[in-house]
Amino acid sequence: MKLTFSPAVEEFRREFLTWLDENRPSEEEMEAEPARSSAHAPGWARRWTRRMFDDGWLVPGWPPERGGRNAGPVEQLVYLEELQRAGVPRTTNPQGLGIVAPSILDFGTEAQIRDYAMPLLRGERTACLGMSEPGAGSDLASLSTRAVLDGDRFVVNGQKVWTSGANYAEFCFLFCRTDPDLPKHKGISILLLDMDTPGVTVRPLPEIIDPAHPDLNEVFFSDVEIPAANLVGELNNGWAMANGSLAHERGMVWLNAVMTLEGDMARLLGETPALVANLSEIERAVSIDRVMELYTDVQAARCLGYRGFARLMRGGTAPEQALMKAFASETRRELNLVASEMQGARAVDTSVHTGLDDTGTWLESYFRSFGATISAGSSEIQRNIISERVLGLPRN
Numbered sequence: 496m497k498l499t500f501s502p503a504v505e506e507f508r509r510e511f512l513t514w515l516d517e518n519r520p521s522e523e524e525m526e527a528e529p530a531r532s533s534a535h536a537p538g539w540a541r542r543w544t545r546r547m548f549d550d551g552w553l554v555p556g557w558p559p560e561r562g563g564r565n566a567g568p569v570e571q572l573v574y575l576e577e578l579q580r581a582g583v584p585r586t587t588n589p590q591g592l593g594i595v596a597p598s599i600l601d602f603g604t605e606a607q608i609r610d611y612a613m614p615l616l617r618g619e620r621t622a623c624l625g626m627s628e629p630g631a632g633s634d635l636a637s638l639s640t641r642a643v644l645d646g647d648r649f650v651v652n653g654q655k656v657w658t659s660g661a662n663y664a665e666f667c668f669l670f671c672r673t674d675p676d677l678p679k680h681k682g683i684s685i686l687l688l689d690m691d692t693p694g695v696t697v698r699p700l701p702e703i704i705d706p707a708h709p710d711l712n713e714v715f716f717s718d719v720e721i722p723a724a725n726l727v728g729e730l731n732n733g734w735a736m737a738n739g740s741l742a743h744e745r746g747m748v749w750l751n752a753v754m755t756l757e758g759d760m761a762r763l764l765g766e767t768p769a770l771v772a773n774l775s776e777i778e779r780a781v782s783i784d785r786v787m788e789l790y791t792d793v794q795a796a797r798c799l800g801y802r803g804f805a806r807l808m809r810g811g812t813a814p815e816q817a818l819m820k821a822f823a824s825e826t827r828r829e830l831n832l833v834a835s836e837m838q839g840a841r842a843v844d845t846s847v848h849t850g851l852d853d854t855g856t857w858l859e860s861y862f863r864s865f866g867a868t869i870s871a872g873s874s875e876i877q878r879n880i881i882s883e884r885v886l887g888l889p890r891n
């Protein structure tokens with residue numbers, strides 16, 4: 496079967512590619528000032544976001560006043576594919592653009608949209624997402640960071656952890672417990688916190704790869720005062736909004752996962768002849784077999800993605816999203832492991848970049864790949880979703 500797009504969609508693609516060619520940031524600009532975390536926006540990234548917003552290419556599915564052009568879902572798919580193919584990041588602040596801005600647009604006041612969402616869309620501010628805590632990750636509803644309403648402000652005490660980009664973000668979309676007497680899924684509220692507010696301490700967590708440029712952080716709150724006007728949506732209704740926030744993330748996330756996987760696969764196929772050259776005959780046969788198995792899995796990932804996308808387009812829910820999340824992230828981890836093992840002892844030589852210039856060695860990439868199997872819902876949680884909502888098994 497050969498999938499094709501309609502002439503109107505192909506016209507949309509041509510228009511975007513012409514614009515991209517004339518407006519994209521150059522390789523030199525991006526290399527001279529790399530983004531240091533997922534909420535760091537160097538000068539070129541801010542200018543790029545603004546250009547996309549002004550010309551209706553930032554979120555094509557939205558109306559022009561919000562940085563879009565009312566494009567349909569298939570056009571959005573084509574847009575994301577072409578952007579990734581061109582090697583241009585859509586944003587250097589994915590949580591800000593993908594989760595925080597749409598959530599504020601959905602649930603925020605006019606003032607919050609003006610002061611927080613629109614500056615995010617125009618590349619003037621960046622944001623982080625303060626959900627997880629030491630005692631609340633998969634079970635987010637157990638969060639205990641406390642916000643007490645005191646007149647016209649909330650006073651916040653507690654701690655977040657694994658907050659991507661908090662070391663650079665200008666504000667935080669912060670989940671707090673505002674009523675400890677209600678059942679745990681109730682009594683949670685969302686506040687907009689300017690990160691330079693007194694009482695906020697950010698402690699970066701160096702990672703095994705590139706410890707000099709940490710992205711994950713612990714964030715501590717000690718009597719932090721947040722204006723009551725920064726409450727997003729209704730008091731104690733944060734849980735319902737959290738589900739809405741993450742849904743924003745899920746719609747098209749599969750595409751990025753699949754294209755990254757396909758990029759890794761293309762590199763692995765290119766390197767396989769050299770990688771297997773020094774292996775014994777049996778090892779070579781086993782390695783090639785593993786590579787071809789992975790190749791099949793990568794094809795399956797794209798088909799699965801299209802299937803879920805088609806279902807979403809028809810207005811249904813797509814349990815394929817949970818399958819995709821687990822399958823794509825685990826296949827990527829396996830692919831990097833297979834490549835590292837084929838390298839043998841050379842895998843630990845960090846000076847051998849084997850063509851993976853932007854991400855380092857296969858082994859480094861393998862270490863990094865674990866993150867995607869945990870963030871935005873771990874593989875075990877995805878399996879719970881699949882067993883309950885797809886297979887109809889009883890909850891344990």
Ligand SMILES: Cc1cc2nc3c(=O)[nH]c(=O)nc-3n(C[C@H](O)[C@H](O)[C@H](O)COP(=O)(O)OP(=O)(O)OC[C@H]3O[C@@H](n4cnc5c(N)ncnc54)[C@H](O)[C@@H]3O)c2cc1C
Pocket residue numbers: 590623624625626627628629631632633634656657658659660865866867869870871872873874875876879
């Ligand atoms: C790269 C990365 C970026 C992140 N960015 C952010 C961010 O920006 N903001 C933010 O708030 N958080 C962020 N996180 C945190 C992430 O959301 C949590 O790590 C995730 O929700 C898991 O929570 P946890 O680490 O507390 O593990 P836990 O929930 O304690 O889980 C520990 C282990 O138990 C398993 N487990 C837990 N519950 C169940 C269950 N019911 N059934 C079966 N197995 C279960 C898990 O799968 C896991 O293997 C990030 C994490 C990573 C890795």
